[in-house]
Amino acid sequence: MRVIGLISGTSVDGIDAAWVTLTGTTFDLSVEVVGSATYAYPDELRSQILRVCHGEPISLPDLAALDDAIAHQFAQAAIALQAAHGPVDLIGSHGQTVFHRPPGQGADLGYTVQLGRGEAIAHQTHCTTVSNFRAADMAAGGQGAPLVPPIDACLLSHPKYHRCVQNLGGIGNVAYLPPRPLQQTDHPETLAAYRQQVRGWDTGPGNVLIDLAVYHLSNGQQTYDQDGAWAASGTVQDALVEQWLQQDFFHAPPPKSTGRELFGQAYLEQCLADAAAYHLSPADLLATLTDLTAASIAHSYQTFLPCLPDQVVLCGGGSRNRYLHQRIQAHLPTCEVMTSDDIGMPADAKEAIAFAILAYWRTQGIPGNLPDATGASHAVLLGDLHHAL
The missing domain is CATH 3.30.420.40 (ATPase, nucleotide binding domain)
Structure with missing residues (x-):
């Protein structure tokens, strides 16, 4: 069709x-x-x-x-x-x-x-x-x-590797895909058992806070951080990231979903107020907000997955943010972080x-x-x- x-x-x-x-x-x-x-x-x-x-x-x-x-x-x-x-x-x-x-x-x-x-x-x-x-x-x-997790399970699961397919839209969401025995794909009971092992949930902010901050810091002249270059020129304030990770959503067990209703303009304004005491430059603030997305993803995996994945497959607009990619890799050093382009699916x-x-x-x-x-x-x-x- x-x-x-x-x-x-x-x-x-x-x-x-x-x-x-x-x-x-x-x-x-x-x-x-x-x-x-x-x-x-x-x-x-x-x-x-x-x-x-x-x-x-x-x-x-x-x-x-x-x-x-x-x-x-x-x-x-x-x-x-x-x-x-x-x-x-x-x-x-x-x-x-x-x-x-x-x-x-x-x-x-x-x-x-x-x-x-x-x-x-x-x-x-x-x-x-x-x-x-x-x-x-x-x-x-x-x-x-x-x-999207059942679709990811059909198209992107691997016979040997535990994979997390991490979408980076405005909001981040993950599909956890354990290894799938491809030689048994014609057995309905085996496939039903496999589907029961697949998991998925919203991990928190993807690009939304970064984009809102870029618009604010550029006085409306920019809507996103091209390649993450602006954030990459700054320094992460780790204490702020740890403070923001205490938000209730990050600790609520799956299944869970979220949107701009939580991680929107009001949330950004609270982040800006929290950051005021640190006197951060615009680049430092963007680096710290970008790291929040990366750290929240790692925290979600470490807290709610049965094991850390072998591979993290990034997709969505945020997969083009090189600095965000780097920060996710830094928070998940034992995982191979790639984009879905690398495995044949246009990100x-x-x-x-x-x-x-x-x-x-x-x-x-x-x-x-x-x-x-x-x-x-x-x-x-x-x-x-x-x-x-």
């Missing part, structure tokens, strides 16, 4: 789109990446999304207009990718998360909002579209995140590929969540199906 996957993550830095051909089902799944691209939001639309993510009130008519505007941008991304590489049979659109409340925060069930409604994308592209992937898992008592397009697969699984009647990762009571079909008329 020919499928386009679409997602804009917590960083709100554009729509990642991947055009793939899929065959097989789960552990025999085969993916050919035909093309991928990132399509930037118009500046005003991005600003409006970020204001909503930061908690600015919005009326229902304005929310509806924002939902339609995001859907239009997602549809245009799919149309552009098809113009470059040909028509597809299916679109899987994650949409744009603007609110995420995990279960247990004053309610039995979690609540999540991804704007960019699938029915509008199906209407504009004339292509069947699957959207709203997280809701079904949350209805089953899950976190609605992370959703920038990996999340978009994942939602193409989840859409494909939805049409095949294959449950898309991993209850041991999300905390759901059982495996469920993910996504709402919208047929093009």
Whole structure:
């Protein structure tokens, strides 16, 4: 099946789109990446999304207009990718998360909002579209995140190595993949037992605090730290990192998920207040915030994994931050830290590929969540199906 996957993550830095051909089902799944691209939001639309993510009130008519505007941008991304590489049979659109409340925060069930409604994308592209992937898992008592670990298990597990696939979007999340006996992939009981060993959760901030700090320190002239060069020119204040690691989220056991609701502008402002006593330069502050992401990842592995991995596979936009890569390696010296590019999976397009697969699984009647990762009571079909008329 020919499928386009679409997602804009917590960083709100554009729509990642991947055009793939899929065959097989789960552990025999085969993916050919035909093309991928990132399509930037118009500046005003991005600003409006970020204001909503930061908690600015919005009326229902304005929310509806924002939902339609995001859907239009997602549809245009799919149309552009098809113009470059040909028509597809299916679109899987994650949409744009603007609110995420995990279960247990004053309610039995979690609540999540991804704007960019699938029915509008199906209407504009004339292509069947699957959207709203997280809701079904949350209805089953899950976190609605992370959703990628079962895909990582099918595509990126190794017969000998324990692997952690670490996504570095605005928020960081991990999929822990123990070695998988490839010679037994045709035994359903063996594969079911393997899936029960796979784990996944949100580790904390990925790029979000770094990007917010760059914007603040550059007076709005920069939105991210290119290659981590600015942070690399500074010095980490270890005492601050240790102080920040005492935050409750880092010590809560999985399954767990988070977002800008916790690690957003208000959190950055608290970090800036904590740092004031140290009189840090901008470069030192960026180095310290970057190290928080790296240290929180290492802390998460050391605290919640059955063993440290042999390999850490980085993906997402943060995998391009060389300084962050170096800090993760420094905190996990016994692990081989690489990017998913090194094992044949495009790091920038990996999340978009994942939602193409989840859409494909939805049409095949294959449950898309991993209850041991999300905390759901059982495996469920993910996504709402919208047929093009």
